[in-house]
Each structure stands twice: as C-alpha cells, then as structure tokens.
Amino acid sequence: MRACYAMEECNFTHKGLNKVGTVAKAGVQLMKVLCLATIRSNVLLAVELNLKGMATRLYPALLTKDELKKGKLNLPNAEVAKKAFDRASNIYVKLGGKRDAFVEAIKTGAK
DSSP states (O other): OOOOOSGGGOSSOSHHHHHHHHHHHHHHHHHHHHHHHHHHHHHHHHHHTTGGGHHHHHGGGGSOHHHHHHTTOOHHHHHHHHHHHHHHHHHHHHTTOOHHHHHHHHHHHHO
16 A cells, blocks of 8 residues: 555545544543643642641731731731732632632631
C-alpha cells in the first residue's frame, strides 16, 4: 500500500483514524480535569491545615475595617493580605475551583 498524501488519492477512509484521534483528545481532557482536581484538593487541604501559616496570613483580607480595629490588626498588613488573597484566589479559580470554597478553607484554617 502506498503512502497517502491527499485524501482524494486514498482508497480507504480515515474514519478509524478520526475516531482514535477523538478518543485520544477526550482522554487528554480527562487527564487534565483529574490532575486539576487533585491540585485543587491539595491546595484546599494545605490552607485548611494552615500549612506554613497560609490561612493565618490570608485571613485579614476577609475582615472589614471595623473587625480589623476590634482585633487590633494593623491596616498595612491587611492591604498586603488583600493583594495576596486576590492573587491566590485568582489562581485557584483558574484551576477550576470556586472562590467560596477557598474562602471557607481560609476561615477553617485560621481558627
């Protein structure tokens, strides 16, 4: 059988190859979803367990100014925490997670 360089030259159809390609693409998408789910769950676990003080550092970003004054936390640290929270939550959302789940993990880990 000679090599096929154009579709009109071929005596056989490429339907079988197309099906294989479709299945392969679906498998790649499934692996991406599973890998991202694993990463998301690990991020939430790390924040809930307060590894390296992540939740403690991000928690002031969730408080209002009145709550910060009651807790005697200074505002410059809250500004830094707000920027860090925005970056971290955007990364988590880009991984396919929900911002509410991230916020709840921070609240759980900071206690």
